[in-house]
Amino acid sequence: xxxxxxxxxxxxxxxxxxxxxxxxxxxxxxxxxxxxxxxxxxxxxxxxxxxxxxxxxxxxxxxxxxxxxxxxxxxxxxxxxxxxxxxxxxxxxxxxxxxxxxxxxxxxxxxxxxxxxxxxxxxxxxxxxxxxxxxxxxxxxxxxxxxxxxxxxxxxxxxxxxxxxxxxxxxxxxxxxxxxxxxxxxxxxxxxxxxxxxxxxxxxxxxxxxxxxxxxxxxxxxxxxxxxxxxxxxxxxxxxxxxxxxxxxxxxxxxxxxxxxxxxxxxxxxxxxxxxxxxxxxxxxxxxxxxxxxxxxxxxxxxxxxxxxxxxxxxxxxxxxxxxxxxxxxxxxxxxxxxxxxxxxxxxxxxxx
Amino acid sequence: xxxxxxxxxxxxxxxxxxxxxxxxxxxxxxxxxxxxxxxxxxxxxxxxxxxxxxxxxxxxxxxxxxxxxxxxxxxxxxxxxxxxxxxxxxxxxxxxxxxxxxxxxxxxxxxxxxxxxxxxxxxxxxxxxxxxxxxxxxxxxxxxxxxxxxxxxxxxxxxxxxxxxxxxxxxxxxxxxxxxxxxxxxxxxxxxxxxxxxxxxxxxxxxxxxxxxxxxxxxxxxxxxxxxxxxxxxxxxxxxxxxxxxxxxxxxxxxxxxxxxxxxxxxxxxxxxxxxxxxxxxxxxxxxxxxxxxxxxxxxxxxxxxxxxxxxxxxxxxxxxxxxxxxxxxxxxxxxxxxxxxxxxxxxxxxxx
Ligand SMILES: CC(C)[C@H](C(=O)O)[C@@H](O)C(=O)O
Ligand SMILES: CC(C)[C@H](C(=O)O)[C@@H](O)C(=O)O
Numbered sequence: 001x002x003x004x005x006x007x008x009x010x011x012x013x014x015x016x017x018x019x020x021x022x023x024x025x026x027x028x029x030x031x032x033x034x035x036x037x038x039x040x041x042x043x044x045x046x047x048x049x050x051x052x053x054x055x056x057x058x059x060x061x062x063x064x065x066x067x068x069x070x071x072x073x074x075x076x077x078x079x080x081x082x083x084x085x086x087x088x089x090x091x092x093x094x095x096x097x098x099x100x101x102x103x104x105x106x107x108x109x110x111x112x113x114x115x116x117x118x119x120x121x122x123x124x125x126x127x128x129x130x131x132x133x134x135x136x137x138x139x140x141x142x143x144x145x146x147x148x149x150x151x152x153x154x155x156x157x158x159x160x161x162x163x164x165x166x167x168x169x170x171x172x173x174x175x176x177x178x179x180x181x182x183x184x185x186x187x188x189x190x191x192x193x194x195x196x197x198x199x200x201x202x203x204x205x206x207x208x209x210x211x212x213x214x215x216x217x218x219x220x221x222x223x224x225x226x227x228x229x230x231x232x233x234x235x236x237x238x239x240x241x242x243x244x245x246x247x248x249x250x251x252x253x254x255x256x257x258x259x260x261x262x263x264x265x266x267x268x269x270x271x272x273x274x275x276x277x278x279x280x281x282x283x284x285x286x287x288x289x290x291x292x293x294x295x296x297x298x299x300x301x302x303x304x305x306x307x308x309x310x311x312x313x314x315x316x317x318x319x320x321x322x323x324x325x326x327x328x329x330x331x332x333x334x335x336x337x338x339x340x341x342x343x344x345x346x347x348x349x350x351x352x353x
Numbered sequence: 354x355x356x357x358x359x360x361x362x363x364x365x366x367x368x369x370x371x372x373x374x375x376x377x378x379x380x381x382x383x384x385x386x387x388x389x390x391x392x393x394x395x396x397x398x399x400x401x402x403x404x405x406x407x408x409x410x411x412x413x414x415x416x417x418x419x420x421x422x423x424x425x426x427x428x429x430x431x432x433x434x435x436x437x438x439x440x441x442x443x444x445x446x447x448x449x450x451x452x453x454x455x456x457x458x459x460x461x462x463x464x465x466x467x468x469x470x471x472x473x474x475x476x477x478x479x480x481x482x483x484x485x486x487x488x489x490x491x492x493x494x495x496x497x498x499x500x501x502x503x504x505x506x507x508x509x510x511x512x513x514x515x516x517x518x519x520x521x522x523x524x525x526x527x528x529x530x531x532x533x534x535x536x537x538x539x540x541x542x543x544x545x546x547x548x549x550x551x552x553x554x555x556x557x558x559x560x561x562x563x564x565x566x567x568x569x570x571x572x573x574x575x576x577x578x579x580x581x582x583x584x585x586x587x588x589x590x591x592x593x594x595x596x597x598x599x600x601x602x603x604x605x606x607x608x609x610x611x612x613x614x615x616x617x618x619x620x621x622x623x624x625x626x627x628x629x630x631x632x633x634x635x636x637x638x639x640x641x642x643x644x645x646x647x648x649x650x651x652x653x654x655x656x657x658x659x660x661x662x663x664x665x666x667x668x669x670x671x672x673x674x675x676x677x678x679x680x681x682x683x684x685x686x687x688x689x690x691x692x693x694x695x696x697x698x699x700x701x702x703x704x705x706x
Contacts, residue, residue, distance in 0.1 A: 076543075090543045120581055125473045141511060147546050154550035155512035158494060162505050188594065190429075190443045193500050197507035219594075220601040227580055227605035228473055241541065241572075245598060248573040252580035 002035040004305050007067035007269070009060065012046040012089065013278025014288040014342075015073025021290035021346030022071060022297040025314060028350040029301070033310040040067065044096060045075025045089035045278075055080075055092025061099050069304035070100075070271045071297055074278035098138050101267030103164070104171040105137040105243065106299075107275055109230075109250040109260060114322040118255030118334040121227065126253055131233045132179065133250055134172040135243025137264055139164045140194075142240045158194050160239065165201040171265075172237035173209045182213045182234035186222045186242055198239065223249055251275060258289030258330050261296035263303055270304045272296040286341040289328040291318055294349060317352035321345065355388040357658050360420035360622070362413065365399040365442065366631025367641040367695075368426025374643035374699030375424060375650040378667060381703040382654070386663040393420065397449060398428025398442035398631075408433075408445025414452050422657035423453075423624045424650055427631035451491050454620030456517070457524040458490040458596065459652075460628055462583075462603040462613060467675040471608030471687040474580070479606055484586045485532065486603055487525040488596025490617055492517045493547075495593045511547050513592065518554040524618075525590035526562045535566045535587035539575045539595055551592065576602055604628060611642030611683050614649035616656055623657045625649040639694040642681040644671060647702060670705035674698065 008023070010016040023039065030037045042060040049055050055075075064070045075089040085091060109131045116123045144157030169185075176183045185202040187195035199216055206214040217225065219242045225232065226246065230253045238246060251257045257276040264271040274292030282288055294314060302311035325337025326348050332339050340348065361376070363369040376392065383390045395413040402408050408428075417423045429442040438444060462484045469476045497510030522538075529536045538555040540548035552569055559567040570578065572595045578585065579599065583606045591599060604610045610629040617624040627645030635641055647667060655664035678690025679701050685692050693701065 085546075085549070088543070094544070120475055120478045121473050122475060142544055144508065149546035149550050151515070151550070151553075153512065153514045154547040155497065155510050156545045156547050157508050157510055159506065159508035188597075190441070191447070191495055192509045193438075193502035194507040194509050196438070197502050197504070200504075220597045223576060223598045224601040224605050224610065227602060241544075244541075244573045245576045248577040249580060249602065252577050257577065 004035065004037050004069070005067045006037050006039050007064040007070040008039050008041045009044045009070060009072040010041065011044060011073040011075040011278060012077050013074060013280040013283040015075065015278055017283070017286070017288050017342050018274065018290040018293040019071060019073040021342060022293040024346045025294050025317070025350045025353065026297050028353040029310045029313050032313070032353055033307060035307060035310075044092050046077050046080045048092060049080055049083070049087060049089065055087060055089050056095050061096070064100065064269050067269055069300045070269055071300060072271050072273040073293065074274065074276065076278045077280040094142060097264060097271070098143065100264070100269055100271060101138065102264035102271055103136060103138050103266040104168055104264065105135040106175070106263045106265070107133040107135060107247040107250070107260065109133065109254050111254055112259070112319065112322055114319070115255050115259070115331060115334055118331055119253060121253060126230060129230045129253055131230060131250055132175055132235045133243060133247040134168065134175065134235060134237040135247060136164070136168040136239050138266070140240030158192070158241075160194050160198060162197065162201055165198050166205060169202050169205040169237060172235050173205060173212050176212045176235045177209065180234040181211055182215070184215045184217055184222070184233055184236050186217050186219050186236060186238035186246065188219050189216070190218060202237070219246070222246060226250055226253060247275060256289065256330050258292055258328070259295070260292050261299050263296070263299045265303060270300070272300040286343060287329040288342045289330050290342050290346055294318060294346070313353050314349070317349045320352050321348045357388065357390050357422070358420045359390050359392050360417040360423040361392050361394045362397045362423060362425040363394065364397055364426040364428040364631060365430050366427060366633040366636040368428065368631055370636070370639070370641050370695050371627065371643040371646040372424060372426040374695060375646040377699045378647050378670070378703045378706065379650050381706040382663045382666050385666065385706055386660060388660060388663075397445050399430050399433045401445060402433055402436070402440060402442065408440060408442050409448050414449070417453065417622050420622055422653045423622055424653060425624050425626040426646065427627065427629065429631045430633040447495060450617060450624070451496065453617070453622055453624060454491065455617035455624055456489060456491050456619040457521055457617065458488040459528070459616045459618070460486040460488060460600040460603070460613065462486065462607050464607055465612070465672065465675055467672070468608050468612070468684065468687055471684055472606060474606060479583060482583045482606055484583060484603055485528055485588045486596060486600045487521065487528065487588060487590040488600060489517070489521040489592050491619070493593030511545070511594070513547050513551060515550065515554055518551050519558060522555050522558040522590060525588050526558060526565050529565045529588045530562065533587040534564055535568070537568045537570055537575070537586055537589050539570050539572050539589060539591035539599065541572050542569070543571060555590070572599070575599060579603055579606060600628060609642065609683050611645055611681070612648070613645050614652050616649070616652045618656060623653070625653040639696065640682040641695045642683050643695050643699050647671060647699070666706050667702070670702045673705050674701045
């Protein structure tokens with residue numbers, strides 16, 4: 001029997017609850033598809049600070065590097081917000097991304113027919129939306145140097161090199177080849193030098209993909225167009241901070257940030273996580289929506305393990321659960337037949353497999 | 354009779370058409386309220402490049418500095434996009450903002466009851482929205498140095514000093530005092546040093562305004578919340594590029610970017626302009642919506658000239674025109690009784706005064 005080593009990082013807030021449900025579903029699907037998953041758990045974020053004194057212990061980095069893929073929940077919380085920057089949960093996450101070399105963060109935004117009313121956008125605006133946001137994840141202003149804050153003046157550097165842009169650009173074009181063959185590159189080239197290099201490099205890459213239609217959009221306009229007419233997009237490729245903002249906007253098109261998964265892939269072990277945060281305000285109450293994490297687990301099966309059939313089964317089970325009217329509290333207002341807890345939702349999806 | 358000197362910059366694309374309509378309305382209102390406006394026209398942007406070889410001629414800077422207020426249309430177009438950066442229309446605009454010292458860009462987003470269906474957002478989500486976006490306009494990554502692009506590596510610097518943050522922060526708190534007394538400061542303090550200084554400084558300013566409630570939001574979450582529940586906001590204050598993105602998002606809440614005005618104020622002459630661009634694709638066809646520019650003219654009367662009664666008259670005339678079912682093409686689908694041209698809309702609003 002095939003066996004995979006999966007590293008698990010539950011993190012803070014609702015992280016443990018939602019990851020537990022994803023594991024439940026992974027167990028069901030691996031059993032039914034005839035492969036085995038071996039999990040090893042590691043610490044990161046606030047809990048790692050509390051237990052080990054650092055947000056990213058060396059064992060976590062080592063352990064994940066030696067695994068086939070990493071499933072991750074969420075980190076952070078007010079409790080750690082006043083620590084010095086290098087000791088904060090977020091710093092652990094950013095260092096983790098860098099150490100894993102996960103330069104490409106894929107954030108698909110797809111509408112579930114059953115939840116077309118969950119968005120604040122009108123149904124006719126969002127029906128059929130299928131966007132893939134490709135966000136550069138280990139460069140740009142998140143990591144640029146110099147950076148400083150002396151209490152009077154503070155600055156950060158938004159920087160990209162051509163090879164960094166090339167690798168994320170190629171990822172986007174390759175994805176577009178398997179989709180509707182359209183890439184929209186988002187930048188602010190009318191103001192920023194770094195965006196001009198981004199744009200010029202995208203144009204160069206496009207020459208290698210004559211079948212793909214490349215367009216460019218300024219980031220302010222893109223934020224507007226995502227709300228005005230999201231159906232116009234296929235693949236969106238953009239830098240780290242623009243991608244952070246635009247993928248959150250895209251999540252609202254879909255209706256709930258509790259539905260959206262992400263895959264961070266690159267040179268080493270890939271990381272799969274929901275795009276939402278650790279939501280400390282609702283932690284431990286059994287009301288968090290585990291679907292984003294469960295879809296992330298399906299992405300892991302598909303992209304890192306090549307277990308497409310198992311991934312399809314998970315996707316189908318989620319659709320069936322939604323179709324049958326099961327809803328966690330965040331989606332209670334949208335055609336719910338029964339409001340279920342975090343773990344009940346996990347049970348239902350696992351049972352449908 | 355009181356007399357004011359108004360500098361006029363029509364710019365490119367639809368700029369001349371929409372500014373002409375605003376002047377028509379200003380003439381009507383100044384006549385009816387008993388003051389005189391004297392206009393002087395100056396060049397900026399693409400047309401300035403074509404006529405004088407530079408996007409911001411010295412006479413423009415001089416002329417506007419010597420005027421009581423500046424009414425501006427829009428600049429830019431593909432024709433000039435391949436020029437070296439220092440010769441582009443946008444560079445002219447940025448230098449202009451810097452030379453006028455207009456650090457505070459006010460972008461109100463208010464719903465017209467008559468157009469509540471024009472937004473892609475559901476009516477119940479947007480009814481009653483009244484947001485004031487206060488965007489820092491002459492600092493941040495737009496102007497930060499060093500900046501460079503050598504074709505292999507490119508970078509920009511996002512920088513703020515405490516005094517820069519203090520003056521924009523004070524502007525936001527003063528505005529909040531006249532509104533619902535809530536300021537939401539938007540940053541990315543979990544990642545950026547420059548945002549940490551921003552946040553700390555906002556906290557300091559808040560001490561001088563005990564009646565105002567200050568909250569903080571990360572920019573990714575703010576982009577999401579503007580779509581999820583825009584009614585939660587009163588005043589939003591943020592840096593240059595975040596404000597660029599968020600005010601465009603806010604415009605979609607309102608339904609059409611053709612409705613939103615802006616005021617840029619600071620140390621010297623204030624600038625009033627629509628938030629939309631020069632839209633070269635529809636220029637010269639008489640289909641542009643002049644309302645954003647006409648509302649900008651009303652803001653000019655209110656903020657720079659203290660002619661509140663005249664400003665109220667313009668606002669009322671616009672509302673009446675919309676209520677009576679007059680629509681430019683962009684709003685044709687929303688309860689239109691009659692589709693009118695750019696200049697017809699100007700006539701109607703002027704007549705209602
Ligand atoms: C927590 C934070 C550092 C992170 C980011 O900005 O990348 C989050 O917003 C995300 O999008 O994964
Ligand atoms: C044209 C461009 C330079 C400008 C900006 O980014 O400030 C525009 O988008 C705006 O918002 O006024």
